[in-house]
Amino acid sequence: MNIYQALGPKKRKRPRWRRIALWTGATVFLVLFASAAAVAYWANGLVDKIGHLDTDVKAAQGELGQVPLPNDPAVALVVGSDHRASYGKSEPSRSDTLMLVRIDPATKAITMLSLPRDLWVPINGVCCSKINQAYSDGGVKLALKTVQEYTGVKVNYLIVVDFSGFTQLINSFHGVYVNVDQYYLHVNTPGTEQYSQIDIKPGYQLLNGTNALAFARYRHTDSDFYRVARQQLVLDALQTKASGELHGIGIDQISTIKSVAETVANNVQVTGPKGAPSVKSMISYASLAYETRGNVTSVKLDAQVAGDATNSYVTATPEALRKAVFLFEHPQRVEKPTSEIPTGSKSSHRKGFKPKVDPGTVSLTVVNGNGVSGAAAAGGAALSPFGYQVSVSSVAAPSFDYAENWVYYRQGSAQAAADLVKILGNAQAKSMPAEFTYASDVVVVVGKPFDGKTAIAPPKQRQPGGLPPDIIADDQAYLPVFQGAQRSLKFPVLYPTVQQANSQFDDFTAEQPIRLYNIKQAGRGWNSMYAVFSMPEVPGGFWGIEETRFTDAPILANPDLERTLDGRRYRFYFNGSHIHLIALERSGVVYWVSNTLRDDLSNADMVAIARSLRPVR
Numbered sequence: 001m002n003i004y005q006a007l008g009p010k011k012r013k014r015p016r017w018r019r020i021a022l023w024t025g026a027t028v029f030l031v032l033f034a035s036a037a038a039v040a041y042w043a044n045g046l047v048d049k050i051g052h053l054d055t056d057v058k059a060a061q062g063e064l065g066q067v068p069l070p071n072d073p074a075v076a077l078v079v080g081s082d083h084r085a086s087y088g089k090s091e092p093s094r095s096d097t098l099m100l101v102r103i104d105p106a107t108k109a110i111t112m113l114s115l116p117r118d119l120w121v122p123i124n125g126v127c128c129s130k131i132n133q134a135y136s137d138g139g140v141k142l143a144l145k146t147v148q149e150y151t152g153v154k155v156n157y158l159i160v161v162d163f164s165g166f167t168q169l170i171n172s173f174h175g176v177y178v179n180v181d182q183y184y185l186h187v188n189t190p191g192t193e194q195y196s197q198i199d200i201k202p203g204y205q206l207l208n209g210t211n212a213l214a215f216a217r218y219r220h221t222d223s224d225f226y227r228v229a230r231q232q233l234v235l236d237a238l239q240t241k242a243s244g245e246l247h248g249i250g251i252d253q254i255s256t257i258k259s260v261a262e263t264v265a266n267n268v269q270v271t272g273p274k275g276a277p278s279v280k281s282m283i284s285y286a287s288l289a290y291e292t293r294g295n296v297t298s299v300k301l302d303a304q305v306a307g308d309a310t311n312s313y314v315t316a317t318p319e320a321l322r323k324a325v326f327l328f329e330h331p332q333r334v335e336k337p338t339s340e341i342p343t344g345s346k347s348s349h350r351k352g353f354k355p356k357v358d359p360g361t362v363s364l365t366v367v368n369g370n371g372v373s374g375a376a377a378a379g380g381a382a383l384s385p386f387g388y389q390v391s392v393s394s395v396a397a398p399s400f401d402y403a404e405n406w407v408y409y410r411q412g413s414a415q416a417a418a419d420l421v422k423i424l425g426n427a428q429a430k431s432m433p434a435e436f437t438y439a440s441d442v443v444v445v446v447g448k449p450f451d452g453k454t455a456i457a458p459p460k461q462r463q464p465g466g467l468p469p470d471i472i473a474d475d476q477a478y479l480p481v482f483q484g485a486q487r488s489l490k491f492p493v494l495y496p497t498v499q500q501a502n503s504q505f506d507d508f509t510a511e512q513p514i515r516l517y518n519i520k521q522a523g524r525g526w527n528s529m530y531a532v533f534s535m536p537e538v539p540g541g542f543w544g545i546e547e548t549r550f551t552d553a554p555i556l557a558n559p560d561l562e563r564t565l566d567g568r569r570y571r572f573y574f575n576g577s578h579i580h581l582i583a584l585e586r587s588g589v590v591y592w593v594s595n596t597l598r599d600d601l602s603n604a605d606m607v608a609i610a611r612s613l614r615p616v617r
Helices: 025-050 132-151 163-172 209-217 224-246 251-267 279-291 318-329 375-386 414-424 479-486 603-612
Strands: 074-081 097-104 109-115 120-123 126-130 157-162 176-180 184-186 198-200 203-207 268-271 296-299 304-307 312-315 363-368 389-392 405-409 427-431 442-446 471-473 498-500 514-517 528-534 542-548 561-565 568-575 578-586 589-594
Touching: 074 132, 097 132, 097 318, 109 132, 109 318, 120 132, 120 312, 126 132, 132 157, 132 318, 163 209, 163 251, 176 209, 176 224, 198 209, 203 209, 203 514, 203 528, 203 542, 209 224, 251 268, 296 318, 363 375, 375 389, 375 414, 375 442, 405 414, 414 427, 414 442, 471 603, 479 514, 479 528, 498 603, 578 603, 589 603
Parallel strands: 074 157, 109 296, 363 389, 363 442, 405 427
Antiparallel strands: 074 097, 097 109, 120 126, 157 268, 176 203, 184 198, 304 312, 405 442, 471 498, 514 528, 528 542, 542 589, 561 568, 568 578, 578 589
16 A cells, blocks of 8 residues: 555634634634524524523622623623533532633624633632632632633623533534644553543544544643644634534525534523523624624733643733733734735845845944944944844943044954945944954944944845745755655645754654545545644644645635735735734645644744745656
């Protein structure tokens, strides 16, 4: 058997708002619009069921804020719970999922802020414990109170989700497409750690409920941050599937709608301060949620792992929390990385001054020789854009009578000094006098003619998208492996002609780093391939290159930006301030570069890798 034959197929959805948002995001939307579509058929029965609250949930109602006016933002706390399926009524609930969701009718924007389960916070005024301890100690009420006191965000609605129906929900939609980033494999055998078994190969594929749940809950070879990202990936896919299938109800959808609605009703509790929202409110939020599906922002709380191997937890500084809450309440302030994407405009062919000695190799000290306060600092600021290693001396020159700018140089730096004479203008150069004891290669004394400007304008900064420091140009490193894939595929294979310095091929089987497989919706035979790259210094950091004939894959819906570069039309998909995916289509084949689950590749890396793709020879 050909070594590229090892696997099974399938795929995934677009990365609209993934990052640290937890597992309940899609369920929020199923409650607020996907299942709400079905409310039109079973309104009274399902709303009653969703609003039939456990004692634990009822106890939390008094902690909720008032129901917002029709045009005011509403905030919900979504709590993931397995209480209904696993425990008796007298047993305490357990949950490791807490997420704030804000929907704004005025701006038609949705924001989400997830709180890691191990976040170190005060509980009941006592510092400190992991935030999921609040749920264990005091159920939904204490969890709600803890979240509100920690964030300062007042919550209007509470949504408690039981995930025992998660598999059934996925299967109601006949699976969801997920961009699986690596090979997930664990088989329980005697003498090994016993945990959830999984065997899911990398690449864009359709996951059934069992595999989607196993993927979302996996947490054994990386951190909880990556587990959270996997959960959001699945929910993002579920939201897209629900949005596509339940918008615009037709006769052919009744079976799906009924199954989905009943699954949600059996596994979700929704309440405001005085009970469940009305049917009218549910349908209103459902309509609004659909309208805002292209304007959803996931806000990340910048948290760090602390503690030790025995008791690790996650901490966030007050400033990190303040920033996250501000962006949660003002999503318009989340910066998109559009400025970091090249414009594709042609560069000028006019030749400018080019120093004969690379400025990056020259250490330079600037000294005040004219007596004007701040002159040395101004000289440093003027020369830095040329790329020199500049330091500004706090000690002035022997006198303030320098009628010209002077450039003094040590042995071997005469040419560098000559470059600086041209840049400064009104300057002369000579060997370093004895009274100058600086350790740098060159000393510039700014004299009376210096007015803060140089005679030659500094070069324009390199346009974003050029090869960044962690990208290495190499058109041979990956070529042989992609050539092997080309021999088995009937469409043109592209390969990256650069290396990401901190990455390597990941041999997800003993024989190869590229998976060749079939996606049913793209036709017969091998119509897809996925190349896996790992970042050894980043546990859980896997990124990849997908090439497939599935040109209408859900992951490609609604790009954030399209731009023509190097004669190709690229589609860009953002995750907050990060580029998560870049795609291009040629001759019935779509090619995309996907970032790691936590977007560990820089925006410049992503652009450079995508632009480097070339046909194998």
